[in-house]
Amino acid sequence: MTTPTPQSRRRRQVLSRERIIEAAVGLLDTAGAGALTVRALSERLSTGSGAIYHHVGNMGELLQAATESVVVAALPTPQESTTDPGTEDTGRERIRAAALGLYDAVAEHPWLAVQLAVQVTRSPWGAVTPRIFESIGGCVRTLGVPRSDWFATTSTLVHYILGATSQNAQPSDTADDVGVPRSGARRAEFLDSVSKAWKSLDAGDHPFLHDIADQMRGHDDREQFLTGIDLILAGITAVSRPS
Amino acid sequence: MTTPTPQSRRRRQVLSRERIIEAAVGLLDTAGAGALTVRALSERLSTGSGAIYHHVGNMGELLQAATESVVVAALPTPQESTTDPGTEDTGRERIRAAALGLYDAVAEHPWLAVQLAVQVTRSPWGAVTPRIFESIGGCVRTLGVPRSDWFATTSTLVHYILGATSQNAQPSDTADDVGVPRSGARRAEFLDSVSKAWKSLDAGDHPFLHDIADQMRGHDDREQFLTGIDLILAGITAVSRPS
DNA sequence: GGCAAGATTGGAGCAACGCTCCAATTTTGG
DNA sequence: CCAAAATTGGAGCGTTGCTCCAATCTTGCC
Numbered sequence: 001m002t003t004p005t006p007q008s009r010r011r012r013q014v015l016s017r018e019r020i021i022e023a024a025v026g027l028l029d030t031a032g033a034g035a036l037t038v039r040a041l042s043e044r045l046s047t048g049s050g051a052i053y054h055h056v057g058n059m060g061e062l063l064q065a066a067t068e069s070v071v072v073a074a075l076p077t078p079q080e081s082t083t084d085p086g087t088e089d090t091g092r093e094r095i096r097a098a099a100l101g102l103y104d105a106v107a108e109h110p111w112l113a114v115q116l117a118v119q120v121t122r123s124p125w126g127a128v129t130p131r132i133f134e135s136i137g138g139c140v141r142t143l144g145v146p147r148s149d150w151f152a153t154t155s156t157l158v159h160y161i162l163g164a165t166s167q168n169a170q171p172s173d174t175a176d177d178v179g180v181p182r183s184g185a186r187r188a189e190f191l192d193s194v195s196k197a198w199k200s201l202d203a204g205d206h207p208f209l210h211d212i213a214d215q216m217r218g219h220d221d222r223e224q225f226l227t228g229i230d231l232i233l234a235g236i237t238a239v240s241r242p243s
Numbered sequence: 244m245t246t247p248t249p250q251s252r253r254r255r256q257v258l259s260r261e262r263i264i265e266a267a268v269g270l271l272d273t274a275g276a277g278a279l280t281v282r283a284l285s286e287r288l289s290t291g292s293g294a295i296y297h298h299v300g301n302m303g304e305l306l307q308a309a310t311e312s313v314v315v316a317a318l319p320t321p322q323e324s325t326t327d328p329g330t331e332d333t334g335r336e337r338i339r340a341a342a343l344g345l346y347d348a349v350a351e352h353p354w355l356a357v358q359l360a361v362q363v364t365r366s367p368w369g370a371v372t373p374r375i376f377e378s379i380g381g382c383v384r385t386l387g388v389p390r391s392d393w394f395a396t397t398s399t400l401v402h403y404i405l406g407a408t409s410q411n412a413q414p415s416d417t418a419d420d421v422g423v424p425r426s427g428a429r430r431a432e433f434l435d436s437v438s439k440a441w442k443s444l445d446a447g448d449h450p451f452l453h454d455i456a457d458q459m460r461g462h463d464d465r466e467q468f469l470t471g472i473d474l475i476l477a478g479i480t481a482v483s484r485p486s
Numbered sequence: 487g488g489c490a491a492g493a494t495t496g497g498a499g500c501a502a503c504g505c506t507c508c509a510a511t512t513t514t515g516g
Numbered sequence: 517c518c519a520a521a522a523t524t525g526g527a528g529c530g531t532t533g534c535t536c537c538a539a540t541c542t543t544g545c546c
Contacts, residue, residue, distance in 0.1 A: 015495080038533065048496030049534075055494095059533060117360035120410045125440035130452055137451035150451075151458035156403065156471035163406020164398075167363045197368035208380035208393075209373055215394035228399035235478025258524080281504065291525030292505075298523095302504060487546105494541070503532065513522070 015047055017055045017065070024066045025109070033111040036063070067115045068127045074105035075135045091142035092233055098135045099161050099229050103222065106165040113169035116162055132158055143233075145240050153236055160232055168221045191217055258290055260298045260308070267309045268352070276354040279306070310358045311370045317348035318378045334385035335476055341378045342404045342472050346465065349408040356412035359405055375401055386476075388483050396479055403475055411464045434460055 023044050027036050038049045038059070045052070056062045075098060106112045119128045137154040145153050170187065195217035198209040266287050270279050281292045281302065288295070299305045319341060349355045362371045380397040388396050413430065438460035441452040 037531085039531085042496085048498095050497070050536080051495045053534070113364050114357065114360055117357055117409050121356050121412045124437050130441065130444060130449055134449045134451050137455065141451065147454075148458070151455045151462065152467050152470050153474070154451075154455070155407075155467060156474050159407035159410055159471060160399065160403040160475075161406070162410065163404070164402035166360050167402055167405065169364050194367050198373065201373060206373055206377045208377050208384065208397075211390075212380065212394045212397070215391070219394065224395050224398060227395050228402060231396070231399050231478040231482060232403075232475055233478070234481045235474040235476070238477045238481040239474060280502080282502080285525085291527095293507080293526070294524045296505070489545090490543105491545105492541105492543075495539080497538100498536090500535080501533095504530095506529080507527090509525100509527105511522105511524070513520105515520085516518095 015045065015051055015055060020045065020052060020056055020062065021065045021069055024062055025070060028066060028111045029109055033114065063115060064119060064123070064126060064128075067112060067119055068131075070105055070109055070112060071102070071116075071128050071131060074101045075131060076101065088142065088144055091139045094139040094142075095136060095157065095233070096226060096229055098139065099157075100222075100226070102132070102161055103165050103168075103225055106169050110169045113166040117166055120162060132162075136161070143236060143240075145236060149240065157229075157232060160228060164225050164228060168225065187221075191219070258288065258294050258298060263288065263295060263299055263305065264308045264312055267305055268313060271309060271354045272352055276357065306358060307362060307366070307369060307371075310355065310362055311374075313348055313352055313355060314345070314359075314371050314374060317344045318374060319344065331385065331387055334382045337382040337385075338379060338400065338476065339469060339472055341382065342400075343465075343469070345375070345404055346408050346411075346468055349412050353412045356409040360409055363405060375405075379404070386479060386483075388479060392483065400472075400475060403471060407468050407471060411468065430464075434462075 020041065023041060024036055027040060027044065031040075038052060041052055042049050056065075076094075106116070116128070119126060123129075133154060136157050137150065140150055140154045140157070143153075170190070195213045198206070198213040198216065201209055203210050263284065266284060267279055270283060270287065274283075281295060284295055285292055299308075319337075349359070359371070362369060366372075376397060379400050380393065383393055383397045383400070386396075413433070438456045441449070441456040441459065444452055446453050
């Protein structure tokens with residue numbers, strides 16, 4: 001009876017890789033990418049830097065793990081796509097679902113935008129890239145695409161998805177204004193300022209931007225993201241089945 | 244006659260924003276993204292940090308300017324696309340040219356991969372995003388796409404281009420091995436290791452990756468990049484002209 | 487129960503970073 | 517020619533990622 005309830009009190013306080021990753025994600029979400037420092041993490045977990053490095057080894061590794069945990073949670077479980085072969089239409093629907101999962105994840109965690117770009121280029125053997133490829137590729141299989149085109153088709157989709165999600169992410173990295181309500185009037189205000197900036201450019205140098213500045217002002221990111229997916233899906237069927 | 248040839252000797256040594264950007268690009272190219280520090284820049288330009296900050300103001304601003312200078316050099320001049328309206332086929336060809344320009348630029352300057360993602364999300368009002376949009380959008384105009392779809396179509400292309408170039412970039416950021424010959428046996432070796440890594444994954448969790456690991460081993464990045472462009476272009480004509 | 491071996495913790499401290507500040511120098515305008 | 521302005525180089529501040537180590541806690545074994 002020296003230590004009362006050694007499990008409930010102690011085991012909860014014990015430091016673990018999972019608890020560190022969890023705290024890192026929380027820090028990134030609430031305070032931006034620049035706020036993830038070892039010292040901030042130490043304070044949030046009431047410990048020292050040495051203890052953290054005992055579990056995590058590296059700052060980049062921690063960022064990778066945080067990215068991975070969020071991506072895994074965002075993607076549908078791989079089982080769903082394999083148990084049922086499905087038709088072409090369900091394949092398309094599954095691609096939309098997986099793409100939207102990633103899109104929404106980046107919207108919720110803006111720091112993912114840059115991190116995904118870093119992870120995918122720097123370590124395609126990590127857990128993030130395979131997960132995404134598997135998720136999309138499993139659907140491409142049921143689309144009637146010849147097997148020799150599977151890799152190229154999946155790559156095109158993944159490239160678009162990651163590019164689009166990154167570029168539509170709310171720019172809240174520098175910890176200027178964080179924690180603001182996502183996708184509300186804030187986003188409209190942001191688009192409005194960009195639209196104005198495009199209009200104020202020299203009309204001779206940028207005639208196209210002048211023309212579409214208005215379209216850009218009122219557009220819905222999410223909807224347009226899906227439009228792009230459908231465009232690529234249309235291209236896939238058009239190429240694989242030239243009528 | 245106190246200072247001999249004040250122009251040739253002095254004017255060449257004088258520090259300017261352009262010279263700093265030039266040195267920054269050189270540093271990034273030869274030693275990776277992590278090597279661009281104020282101290283390294285000071286040594287390379289034989290000056291102090293104060294002098295640099297007098298011209299540049301900010302480290303992020305310097306990175307932005309370096310990115311901009313490389314992107315501007317990589318893209319065809321805007322005039323070319325506007326003087327001649329051109330046919331649909333020349334429009335497609337121009338899109339391929341602009342896309343390849345960016346692709347090759349990222350291949351030559353691997354640090355661009357992450358920087359483009361950062362620039363486009365954080366400051367769409369900067370010079371980089373408008374340039375790319377204008378370049379691609381000007382071509383989309385001549386593709387027979389209805390005007391109301393210009394923005395969505397251009398966005399899809401730009402998203403794919405930036406996503407694909409980023410993800411195909413050689414991962415030489417951490418200054419481990421830099422200055423190695425680009426796109427030679429080094430790339431094949433890299434792809435080989437990724438292919439093996441994919442094969443060694445659990446077959447139950449990643450059936451798709453197992454299947455395409457071989458396709459991935461021998462593929463040509465650049466060619467597949469163009470395949471993706473053509474896929475999207477096919478989708479554009481298929482959607483805008485449903486036969 | 488006791489106790490050595492190992493695992494875990496917390497924090498001091500180091501090198502390097504971005505950036506500010508300022509005295510010294512050079513250039514410029516009247 | 518000289519005062520005002522622009523430019524330069526470096527000392528130094530605050531912060532970062534990370535290493536190292538003494539102290540503590542946990543565990544396996546008799």
